[in-house]
Amino acid sequence: MSEADGTDGDRSQEPPTILLTGFPGFLGSALIERLLDRGDGPIACLIQPKYRALAERRAASLAGSGSDRIQLFEGDITRPGLGLDDGLSALESVTELYHLAAIYDLAVDLEPAEAVNVRGTEHVLDAADDLDIDRFQYVSTCYVSGRYDGVFTEDHLREGQTFNNHYEETKYRAEVAVQERMADGLPATIYRPAIVVGDSETGETGKYDGPYYLIRNILSQSSACSITTGLPGGADSELNVVPRDFVVDAIAHLSAREDAVGEVYQLCDPAPLSIPDFVDAIGEATGHRVVSLPSTKPIAKRLMGALAARGDPAEPATLDYLDHPTRYACPNARRALAGTGIECPPFESYVDELVAFVREHPDIGDEAMT
Ligand SMILES: NC(=O)c1ccc[n+]([C@@H]2O[C@H](COP(=O)([O-])OP(=O)(O)OC[C@H]3O[C@@H](n4cnc5c(N)ncnc54)[C@H](OP(=O)(O)O)[C@@H]3O)[C@@H](O)[C@H]2O)c1
Structure with a gap:
């Protein structure tokens, strides 16, 4: 473990309340900024060892050098217990889990996509269970639709669709796993961004x-x-393209709302x-x-x-x-975001x-x- 500035772990620092996977990725990095802005955390980030230097730089620039607001834990979601050296013991204080880690690559082979996107998500769900967390925030994708012929809404998932690639299919199977745990009582919210581009x-x-x-x-x-x-x-x-600021603003807003538990939100362009x-x-x-x-x-x-x-x-x-x-419709997201000023430009x-x-x-x- 290390603090944001990369010094060795200090067990006397404030224990983390949030665990986030997918840092220092494209959406994870921007979302953390929003979570810190609203005073959440400390945030424990599960990072792959190969990204330690980048994660330390990004954490220091987001939280400030030496801050304990972002704490880095080396791990790997393809391994049970998330591949953490000390298991989940250092994360017992965590009450909320944001799961963003995935292989996001349209040309990915089936085996690594299954390992990370499907089995990795199952391991993260198991960790959520072991930690008995209060909120699970899961970033899926609109493209769980595959090549569904028609208008795909937040109520759709298992529609017998075919898929463009292994990325879509494995993200679909991952969301099925999340929805099954929700049916068993996991207090989760699912966000399905469309194709995300840069800041608007x-x-x-x-x-x-x-x-x-x-x-x-x-x-x-x-x-x-x-x-x-x-x-x-x-x-x-x-x-269907959406800018990153819209996606992370929407997730940051919805994730703080009690009435978002159990919901699926498609974060897409309605036009x-x-x-x-x-x-x-x-x-x-x-x-x-x-x-x-x-x-x-x-x-x-x-x-x-x-x-x-x-x-x-x-x-x-x-x-x-x-x-x-x-085509994608997002009535649930539009209803929930109405009046907040958060909308897709x-x-x-x-x-x-x-x-x-x-x-x-x-x-x-x-x-x-x-
Ligand atoms: N960007 C979009 O257009 C878009 C649209 C809809 C949904 N999403 C979803 O949003 C989430 C975040 O996407 P993003 O665009 O931020 O992708 P990203 O920049 O690639 O971030 C995902 C992070 O997860 C990491 N990861 C991969 N395998 C891992 C493992 N075994 N253990 C721990 N971490 C691992 C990735 O590392 P590597 O570099 O090693 O892969 C990467 O750092 C994903 O779930 C994606 O499916 C993205």
Whole structure:
């Protein structure tokens, strides 16, 4: 264990009341800032040993050097007892658990995705049980929907859907496990963000995945003519994108409410753009004339695979979202957030900030953990 400044653990410090997995990740880092702002904690963060240096830097910048508000515990959710050296004994004071750790990679193989997303979540649920916590806050994803054909709401889960990739399928199985424990009495709240991009005010992000492949690909081409791929059915599909500040503001607000226990909240854009309108919005923000060339998915995937192989910003697995048949509705989240001022801004209102950030920070990769 160590304090935020990375010194050896001090058992005399205030015991943690929150355990959070998924630090120093993209959403976990931003969420912790909100939790500290409202005076919660101390927060025990389960971190992988490989991220110790980054976690120490981030914890010190969030909580202040030497602060005990963020306490780092090396572990691994794929192992029973979360792989903690001393088991859960140092966490007995914890009353609330935020579970965000996952492999978030659309191209992940089945085995590691099962180990982390499914069995890892089961281990975290077991830890919640052992610690007898009062609140379990679980970050799922809208894409537990898989390729559900129609409008997917917070009431849907087991719909016989097929999946675009192992990430979606294993996050689905993880949420099934969480909902089963809820049915057995676990006081939990489930948050399902859509595709999360950077901050809507500053454009800041820690990784360029998902829609950033499209932004960077367009930016890498001539502004007079930038080519993208259009798939059959794409005009009828929507890309549901949300900025990180909306997601963490919503989780921070809802997680503090008693009436959120037992609920599922889809944190999505209630009025997302169609794929052609989304591409047009990026074209306008970049100042590029974008031409969409019709293609089939197998050909487009081969082409994108070749681009990725030569180091261009491309991920073939993202193409499945250009003809995705599912639309997302979030009546539960909208009802709960009404009057709070927390709402998803339209993509067109912040796409300029996203593009400006990418232009100013060309060296960020598609991995969050740098
Ligand atoms: N970002 C999005 O667009 C989005 C949208 C919807 C839902 N979500 C969900 O939100 C949560 C957080 O996502 P994020 O974007 O913040 O992802 P992220 O930046 O990759 O953070 C997740 C963290 O969990 C860690 N982790 C992986 N395996 C672990 C293990 N065995 N033990 C402990 N930690 C482990 C990851 O480390 P590695 O680097 O080693 O993998 C990473 O540090 C995830 O559950 C994700 O499914 C994200």
